Amino acid sequence: MPMIYVDGQEIEVVQGENILEACLNAGLDLPYFCWHPAMGSIGSCRQCAVIQYQNEEDTSGRIVMGCMTPVSEGARFSLKAEKATEFREAVVESLMLNHPHDCPVCAEGGECHLQDMTVMVGHRDRRYTGKKNTYRNQYLGPLIHHEMNRCIACYRCERYYRDYAGGKDLGAQASHDHLYFGRHEEGVLESEFSGNLVEVCPTGVFTDKPFLKQYSRKWDLQSAPSICQGCAVGCNIAPGERYGKVKRVHNRYNNEVNGYFICDRGRFGSGYLNSDLRLDYAGIKNPDGSFFAVHQQQALDTAAGWMVGKKVAAIGSPRASIEANYLLRELVGAKNFAAGFSDQEADLMGSIANILQATKAINPSIKQIESADAVLILGEDVTNTAPRVALALRQSVRNKAFELAEQMGLPSWQDAAVRNLAQDQRSPMTIVSAMDTRLDDVASTCVSLAPDDIAAFGYAVAAALAGESTDNAQADATAQMLKAAKNPLIVSGSSMAHQGVINSAVAVADALDKATSMLSFCIPECNSLGLALMVADGSGSSLSGLAKRASKLDALIILENDVYRRGDKSQIDQLLASGTKVITLDMVENSTLDQSDLVMAAASYAESQGTLVSSEGRAQRFYPVHSPAAERLPSWQWLLRLASVTGHKKLSNLQNFDQIVAACAVSNPLFAGLVDVAPLNSFRDRGSKIPRQTHRYSGRTAMNSGVSVHEPQQPKDHESPLSYSMEGLNRDQPSSLMPFVWSPGWNSNQSLQKFQSEVDGPLKGGPSGVRLISSSLQGADISRQIDKVTLKAHQWHLVPMQQIHGSDELSAHTDEIAELAGRGFIAIGQKVAEKLAVTEGDGLLVKQGEIECSLEVRILSRVAKNCIGYSVGYLETQGLTAGSLVTLEADKSWQRSGPEMIASDKAAFEQVISDGGASNV
């Protein structure tokens, strides 16, 4: 590795990196703005200026930009030379010319990279006496707040939003001192990844709007390492809490999983945690259907009375932790345990769990997905079903550009040059789907086919790969594309609810038969795979099986599951309303709770700990951010106590979380790795627990004086190595225990580099999470049968469309997400719309057998023949079944939703936040 000299100090550097990276890797503080580890260098802000000397004799040197200068053996630099420090100070001074003095009222204050850099370069006194520009801000939707006065023109937002995330509706406008970053006209930002602007912007131009409405400083937030519950990707997050409310969610770096970015569902979809729909107390149902609140013990005693010596069954949940599901299964016995999937989902997840243990392909991490140089997507709109994976796929198509750059000897971090070189040349991506997907803009080929035909297409590709002749030119071309690639990737999943699509994806992956080929499945919920692995032995019961013997059951326990979302209403009614005592543990009011006889208030993911298995097969631990409010208890504690009051022999021996994990790990060979997911409760770092609070955490003893002036003791965490305190060190501990990032002089999230072992590399604390599944590599045994659906005249094939905002059960209870989700819809092609004489926004009556619903029309730009889409998981579409055949007619009595509020109305409507900005200073 080359050696360079920085201020006389010899530094070993990595060949090919730039000086800025080399300095940061060496632990030196070199200020920067526009450079970002995931987006490379463009040399726009001039902040990372250093002096480069020609040789040992050269004493004057010249100024170069650290981020634009590659390292070379023996090169000599200075950070401390007066010319360099003066230059860097002057750069900040010039950026501050127009920057408002609104730090005290700015949401970024206290975690602002601009503040940090200003202090770092030593700029203090303002010499400029002229006027500042004042900009008009834009309404950018319910998630992002815009404050252009604070802009320092680093271009990070545009480069992230457009270049990295593929958004089209945010850009740089005008030039020099009236540069403006915004939309062409006010409106909701279209990208599903817009929330990352909050973390990408080095100052307060783009801030978290819901957070602003209940704002706290970063140093006043209590955080814990957590895992996003929004989908199955398992992004690492750091929610921040104060006054018992989860106020915001930030990305938590995991270089194999989410890296620096999460999706908007993950960032903004936790608002439901503070919703009025949350349960605070256990309740027993009155004869009139209302509930009366009872204490925890009373609830447990009541439940025990219904359970002891009786026939008890239980329903688990793909959105509950492994531990809670495990306890429930043990409590009632495997035979009486239904996983909590719908019957259809259970089959699909079961097959995916089996496939992942047998396929010849790798089940890739997101990092590996980014390395793919040819992608085949079968039946998934990945942006809506596994959003963070879609962001990775957007990076994968850039591998062509990096390949070209390498041929030219251009370092990959030379972002503008690499993009210029490649123009629109991309690595190939073929999307085979029933209709539009949000990745169509980067795909080289889009094929619109009905679900059955997607499966047939997949098998044709597999046949072509096996050297058979097919009469499908597109499939042949796709096979060629995959064969030619170094790291081919096949993406499929369960969102079409079609076994054939999944099977055909495996057929392709196994036919490729390459050590580097990858197969990734988009699956529905945060612990779908964990649960599928738990019941993989087939000992459990299905939901319909349970419904059939419902009348013979004395009691039924339901864990964190609205079963009305899992089956048709009559079946679930039969399950819940046949005289069985229904005991439900959940967080938010739902139809299942309404039908229960006893409800136990479950703690949310932010109040409890547990392990989830992501679609990658990675088991990851989430920890409570704060102790449960009111009389909520984590489900695993409810169940442990229930085991104790009912005198369950095996479970009564378990006293704490670690023991549950250990018991779970021995219960199933697939779960053996669970014990290594995170350190034990007894773990101490330099004698202390890891603090959840920053060392500046304020008002610890006073903030609840509104309730009581007696200063309560800090809550104790008896179950994890984290404490509800500021004592202890947040540095270099195992990565799974990293609650937030902060380093002296680095108050913003850019302090992350102090936690990384190298720029953009793994954390110093090592990898986080354990991959539970390893494949036998023998190839999956799948049925190649496709049951072709025959359509009658005027019948349509109903294809489910997952929506990032709206399809997920819990996040949809967040106001902002609900606003973006809109109404449930039916999506049709332009030709069908013309035939039915409807336009976008009109109503259509959809008839599926007995079920009839009236839905808003959306027009698609491409759609497979005889297919129509519907938004899954919406109230309006409950009852519609994927793959069923329906008839359509225009709804004459449909009321179009009113004209949207115009922007100026919105401004008046949104007077919740007082703006900062130069005009108010």
Place this chain on the structure above:
Amino acid sequence: MSNAKMIQSDVSSVLTLQEMAEIDHELEHIPYKSGAAIDALKIIQAGRGWVSDECLQAIAKYLGMSSEELEGVATFYNLIYRRPVGEKVILFCDSVSCWISGCDSVKQTLSDTLGVDYGETTKDNRYTLLPVPCLGACDRAPVMMVGDDLVTHLDDNKINELFSASKTGDQS
């Protein structure tokens, strides 16, 4: 595709056949549609004096760009007008050579004569006054452009001569 047809009809309700033909002509010379962005904006401006939001959106659709992308291009250039201008735009040079040659007092006379300052349009909508950093005619400073005509060796008399009609027009 039907979608393309829809876009086409949207666009043709704003852009004229002539304008589209001229843009098509530019498109023949370039590999990427978006490469014609500046030319398309100039074509629209040549006929209409300025580029309205409606036109900008139509051009963006025509070139397969987002409105934001095209807005970035349009607003980057000072001589693409995103607000209505008068029949003629006066580009008054306030750069070094003209400044040495006393452009400041000429500018004052011009403003007094027309009753407008930089960025403003006369009431009769005949002129919009804008500053320009150089017109490349320093040897004949001070200079300005009125519409397509370069006017050199400016002084108060010349201003009066050129715009007295306008002034009387204003007063009537």
